[in-house]
Amino acid sequence: xxxxxxxxxxKITKRGQNVTFRCDPISEHNRLYWYxxxxxxxxxxxxxxxxxxxxxxxxxxxxxxxxERPKGSFSTLEIQRTEQxxxxxxxxxxxxxxxxxxxxxxxxxxxxxx
Amino acid sequence: xxxxxxxxxxxxxxxxxxxxxxxxxTNSMFDYFLWYKKYPAEGPTFLISISxxxxxxxxxxxxxxxxKSAKHLSLHIxxxxxxxxxxxxxxxxxxxxxxxxxxxxxxxxxxLTVHP
Numbered sequence: 001x002x003x004x005x006x007x008x009x010x011k012i013t014k015r016g017q018n019v020t021f022r023c024d025p026i027s028e029h030n031r032l033y034w035y036x037x038x039x040x041x042x043x044x045x046x047x048x049x050x051x052x053x054x055x056x057x058x059x060x061x062x063x064x065x066x067x068e069r070p071k072g073s074f075s076t077l078e079i080q081r082t083e084q085x086x087x088x089x090x091x092x093x094x095x096x097x098x099x100x101x102x103x104x105x106x107x108x109x110x111x112x113x114x
Numbered sequence: 115x116x117x118x119x120x121x122x123x124x125x126x127x128x129x130x131x132x133x134x135x136x137x138x139x140t141n142s143m144f145d146y147f148l149w150y151k152k153y154p155a156e157g158p159t160f161l162i163s164i165s166x167x168x169x170x171x172x173x174x175x176x177x178x179x180x181x182k183s184a185k186h187l188s189l190h191i192x193x194x195x196x197x198x199x200x201x202x203x204x205x206x207x208x209x210x211x212x213x214x215x216x217x218x219x220x221x222x223x224x225x226l227t228v229h230p
Contacts, residue, residue, distance in 0.1 A: 004157070033217060042118075042203050042220030043158065056217065091157055099209060099216055100165065102148060105157030 002026070004106035006092050012112045013082055020078045021109045025094030032075050033103060034067060035091040036060065043091050049075060050097075082113045117141045118206050120221035127228050133191040135224050137204030140185065144206040148218070149178060149189045152201045161202075162189070194228045201225050 005024045013019050025032050030051050035043035046065070048056045051072035061067075064082075069075040079086055089110050093103035119138045127133045135149075145166040150158035164171040164178045164187070171178050177190045191198055202225075205218040 031216065035218075040123075040222065042120075042205070042222050043218070045217040045219070048217055093157075095216065100146065100163075102160040102163060103216070103218060104160070105150075107155070107157045 004092055004094055004104050006090075006106040006109050008109055009107060010110045010112075012114065014114050015082060015084060017082055018078065018080045019082060019111065020076055021090055021092075021111075023075045023077070023092030023094075023106060025074070025092070026104055029094035029096050029104070030072065031095045031097060031103075032069055033093045033095075034075070034077050035093065037089040037091060037108070038087075046077075046090075079111075082111075084113045087111055087113045116222075117144075118204060118219050118221040120202075120204055120224050122224050123222070124225040124227070127194045127226065129196055129228055129230050130193045133189075133194045133198065133226055133228065135189040135191075135202050135204075135226065137187045137189075137221050138185060139187075139206055141206070141208070141219075142185070143208040144219075145208050146206065147178070147180060147187050148205045148207075149176075150203045150205060150220075151198075152203060152223070158203060191226075194226075196228045196230050199226055199228050 007022045032049040034046040037043040049069040064080045067077045089108045091108045093105045095103045148163040149161040152158045180187045201223045204221040
């Protein structure tokens with residue numbers, strides 16, 4: 001069991017640039033979630049995939065954010081025209097379909113927008 | 115709208131004593147609750163959970179209590195160990211009309227420090 005992995009672990013970018021993060025879930029997990037965590041707060045839900053279908057998006061996910069999960073395996077989260085307010089830890093989690101199973105989190109990607 | 119609240123930003127406890135972390139929620143639709151622990155530079159790690167049909171769940175040193183009428187849950191750690199020092203998050207979810215996406219709503223977290 002290799003766990004959930006995320007790449008890169010850290011990203012520093014200038015305002016206005018585009019960034020893309022990758023998440024590799026645990027292989028047999030068909031559910032994948034993205035969360036964002038800012039300093040002093042708990043993770044906030046961004047979006048959810050069941051296999052390759054994106055089934056729910058938070059209103060936190062502005063038009064500059066897009067997520068994909070081609071073939072129901074890894075997922076990418078892209079932020080276009082980054083703003084300083086996008087600076088946060090971006091966490092990916094995966095789980096199996098059973099409602100009463102916990103989500104397993106990756107180590108996160110820390111984004112700093114200068 | 116903070117639906118899950120952890121009102122104590124930090125808690126300091128002596129090794130061997132009990133740690134009690136508290137969590138309140140406002141959404142009566144929540145039916146499953148989880149506690150996660152987070153070390154610096156790592157993602158949250160699942161600790162223990164409880165369904166709304168129960169009022170207590172125990173796993174080793176960790177016990178979670180749920181008081182539905184008060185919309186309150188607590189995590190007890192006995193005995194506390196220095197390795198338990200971390201940020202603890204309470205999280206909740208609900209089954210939306212049979213279509214369960216399972217997204218978690220988290221509290222702000224409580225920093226637990228266990229002194230040797």
